[in-house]
Amino acid sequence: MNGLNLPRYGLANYIAKSPKERPTSAEAKQLENLSHAGKRLMGFCRTNLFKRLESGGPAFIQSVERHILRNFVYLHAIEAGLDLPLGTQDAALLDARSNDENEEALLPETAEENEGATSTLDEIEIATRLDSETTFRRRAAEVYAQYTGPLRRRFKWLRPSLFHTNLKRDLLADARNLLTVLDLCGTWDASRDAKLAALYNLLTQQHPDEKVLIFTQFADTVRYLTAQLKARGVLSMEGVTGDSDDPTELAWRFSPESSGRRDRVSSANELRVLVATDVLSEGQRTERAT
Numbered sequence: 001m002n003g004l005n006l007p008r009y010g011l012a013n014y015i016a017k018s019p020k021e022r023p024t025s026a027e028a029k030q031l032e033n034l035s036h037a038g039k040r041l042m043g044f045c046r047t048n049l050f051k052r053l054e055s056g057g058p059a060f061i062q063s064v065e066r067h068i069l070r071n072f073v074y075l076h077a078i079e080a081g082l083d084l085p086l087g088t089q090d091a092a093l094l095d096a097r098s099n100d101e102n103e104e105a106l107l108p109e110t111a112e113e114n115e116g117a118t119s120t121l122d123e124i125e126i127a128t129r130l131d132s133e134t135t136f137r138r139r140a141a142e143v144y145a146q147y148t149g150p151l152r153r154r155f156k157w158l159r160p161s162l163f164h165t166n167l168k169r170d171l172l173a174d175a176r177n178l179l180t181v182l183d184l185c186g187t188w189d190a191s192r193d194a195k196l197a198a199l200y201n202l203l204t205q206q207h208p209d210e211k212v213l214i215f216t217q218f219a220d221t222v223r224y225l226t227a228q229l230k231a232r233g234v235l236s237m238e239g240v241t242g243d244s245d246d247p248t249e250l251a252w253r254f255s256p257e258s259s260g261r262r263d264r265v266s267s268a269n270e271l272r273v274l275v276a277t278d279v280l281s282e283g284q285r286t287e288r289a290t
Contacts, residue, residue, distance in 0.1 A: 001049055004177065005170035008074060009041040011086075014167040023162055030086070030156055052218060056195065058188050059220040064178050065130060071175040072133075072140035073147070078160040078168050085147045085155040133179060190228050199225070200232055203273060213254065214275045219243060225275050237273035240280065247279050 007014060012034040023031060049067075053060040077084050130136050147155060160167075190196060203212055216222055219241035226239030240250045254274040256265035274280075 001046060001181075004046065004174050006042045006045050006174065007167055007170040008070065009045050010039065011163070011167075014163040014170075016162055016164045019162050021159075021161060023159075027158060027162060030158055031162065034086075052220075055216055055218050056221045056224060057185070057193065058190075058224045059218050061182065061185055061188055062220055064181055064185075068136055068175050068178045068182070069130065069140055069143065071171045071178075072136045073144050075168060075171050075175070076137070076140045076144050078171075081160065082144070082148075083157040084160055084163075085144075086158060087155060131182065133176070136175070136179075190224075193228075196225070196228055200229060200234070203229070203234055210272075211254070212273045213280075214273070215280075216275065216277060219277055222275050222277055229273070229275075234273060236271050237275070238271055239275040241277050242279045244279070247276075250274065250276075251280055 012031075015031055015034070049060070049063055052063045074084055076082070130139055199214070214225065216225070222239040222241050226237065229237060238250055238253070240247045244250065250271070251274075252259045252261040253265050253269055254271040256262045256270060
C-alpha cells in the first residue's frame with residue numbers, strides 16, 4: 001500500500017510540459033484545477049484504504065477491486081486514444097462526513113443531467129467477481145462505454161495526450177500490485193470473520209435483550225454486517241447509511257420512546273439493533289405530531 005503511486009489522485013504530476021497539441025482554454029483550466037488538491041487526495045486515498053481494512057475485510061476488498069478497475073478504465077482510454085474521465089478531484093472528497101460510501105463512489109451531478117442514472121458507480125462497475133488482469137480489462141472496456149453514454153455528463157474529460165507516458169506506467173504498476181493483494185486475500189469467507197463472530201456473540205449472548213446501536217464509518221460495512229447478522233438469525237435489526245431512503249424513520253423505530261413516536265411505531269416494527277454510519281449524527285427530524 002505504501003508503495004502505490006496513486007496516479008489518478010495526482011494527475012497534476014503527469015501533465016505533459018510540451019504536448020503535441022496545446023490544450024484548449026477549457027482544457028487548460030481543467031489542468032490547472034488538477035493541482036489544487038492532488039497531494040492531499042493521494043494521502044487521503046492511501047489512508048482510506050487502511051481505514052477500510054480496519055473497518056472490515058469486505059470493505060477493503062471492494063475498495064481494492066474498484067481501484068484496480070478504475071485504473072484499467074484509464075488504461076483502456078489511454079491505449080485506445082480516448083478521453084480520460086475525471087471524477088471528483090477536489091478537497092470535498094476529503095470530508096468523510098459527506099460520504100459514507102467508498103472514497104470514489106460519488107461524482108458531481110445534477111438531477112436534470114442524470115435523471116434515472118445510478119447515484120453511485122458501484123452497481124455498474126463491480127457487477128461480478130473480477131480476479132485477473134484479463135477480466136478487469138474486459139470489464140473496464142464495458143464500464144468506459146457506460147461512462148461515455150448516459151453517464152457522460154457526470155465527468156469532465158481530458159485527452160490522454162495532455163499527460164506524459166509515466167501515467168500509463170504507474171497506472172499499470174498500481175493495478176498489478178493491487179491484483180497481488182487480491183490474490184493474497186482470496187475470496188472473503190464470512191464464516192471465518194472473527195470480528196463478525198465477536199459481534200454476533202455480543203448481540204446474542206452478552207446483550208441478547210438490550211438495545212444496541214453499532215456505528216461504523218463505511219456504508220459497505222453497514223450492508224455487510226446487516227446481511228450477515230440477519231442471516232445468523234439476529235431479529236429486529238436494520239442498517240442505515242447516507243443512501244437509505246429515510247434514516248430518520250429508522251432512528252424512530254430504534255428509539256420510539258425518546259423520539260416521541262411510540263404512537264407510530266408498533267412493538268412488532270420496533271428495532272433492537274441498528275447498524276449505522278455517521279448519518280445518524282447529522283441531526284434527524286424530531287417534530288412531533290400535534
